[in-house]
Amino acid sequence: MAEDFTVTGTSPWIHIDLSYWDDLTRDRLPQLFRKKSFLYHQDEMPEYVYIIKSGRVRVTSYRSEGEEKQLYIAEQGAMCGEFACIQNHPHDASAVAIVDSMVYCIPYQVVEKHMRGDWTMAQKVMRVICRKSNIFLGQILELSFDQSLQRVARILLDIAAQYGEKRPDGSVLITIKFTHQDIASMINTSRVTASNIFNDFLEKGTISRENGYYSLRDPGELESLLGEH
Structure with missing residues (x-):
C-alpha cells in the first residue's frame, strides 16, 4: 500500500484484521x-451477518429507476448485513x-x-457501525459541499491509499482496475x-493510464484540489 499521502477518514474501503472476529468465526467454514x-x-429480510475472509464485496443501494449508490467496499475482516x-x-x-x-455467514x-x-464483542460490532456511519456522513458532506471534481480527486486518493504502489519517481500505481461508471x-x-x-x-498529466491501470503522477496535486471549492 502506498504511503505518505492523505488517506481520508471517510474512505469507503473497510479492512479489519481477521483475528478481530475470532470468537465469531472459530470452527466455522467460510462460503465461496x-x-x-x-x-x-x-x-429481503436478513438471516446472517457476513464477515469477509478474502476477496471484496460491494454494498450498494438501488432505486426503482435503476440508479445505484455504492456505499462501501467490504474487504478482509469487514462485517456487513448487521x-x-x-x-x-x-x-x-x-x-x-x-x-x-x-465469506463467513453467521x-x-x-x-x-x-x-x-460479551461486552467486548458488543463494542467491536459498534465500532464497525461507527466506522460506517463516518463513511456515510462523509458522503453526505461531499454531496452537500464538494463539486464533482473534488469528489473524483478524493476517491482516487482513497483507491490509491488502499491499492497503490509507490514508484521511484513519486507516482503511485493503482493495482486494481475500475471503470468510470464504478467511480x-x-x-x-x-x-x-x-x-x-x-x-x-489525463490531458493535464495529473494521472496516466497504461494497460487499463491508472497512476497518480503526484498525489499532492490531487490533495490540493480538496481545498478548492
Whole structure:
C-alpha cells in the first residue's frame, strides 16, 4: 500500500484484521461467493451477518429507476448485513462479490448471543457501525459541499491509499482496475461527468493510464484540489 499521502477518514474501503472476529468465526467454514454473486439483496429480510475472509464485496443501494449508490467496499475482516439484523428490518442495500470471495455467514442469533454475553464483542460490532456511519456522513458532506471534481480527486486518493504502489519517481500505481461508471456510482455523479474529469486529468498529466491501470503522477496535486471549492 502506498504511503505518505492523505488517506481520508471517510474512505469507503473497510479492512479489519481477521483475528478481530475470532470468537465469531472459530470452527466455522467460510462460503465461496463467485464474482458478481449476491450475499444478500436489498429489501429481503436478513438471516446472517457476513464477515469477509478474502476477496471484496460491494454494498450498494438501488432505486426503482435503476440508479445505484455504492456505499462501501467490504474487504478482509469487514462485517456487513448487521444493520438489518439489529433492526430486524429488510436490508437497505445489496451486497455483491466484486471478485471471488470467501465469506463467513453467521446466523444473527449467534452474533446477538455473543453481543449479549460479551461486552467486548458488543463494542467491536459498534465500532464497525461507527466506522460506517463516518463513511456515510462523509458522503453526505461531499454531496452537500464538494463539486464533482473534488469528489473524483478524493476517491482516487482513497483507491490509491488502499491499492497503490509507490514508484521511484513519486507516482503511485493503482493495482486494481475500475471503470468510470464504478467511480460515478461511488460519488453519485453521472458516468459522463466522471469520464470528462478523468479525461481532463489525463490531458493535464495529473494521472496516466497504461494497460487499463491508472497512476497518480503526484498525489499532492490531487490533495490540493480538496481545498478548492
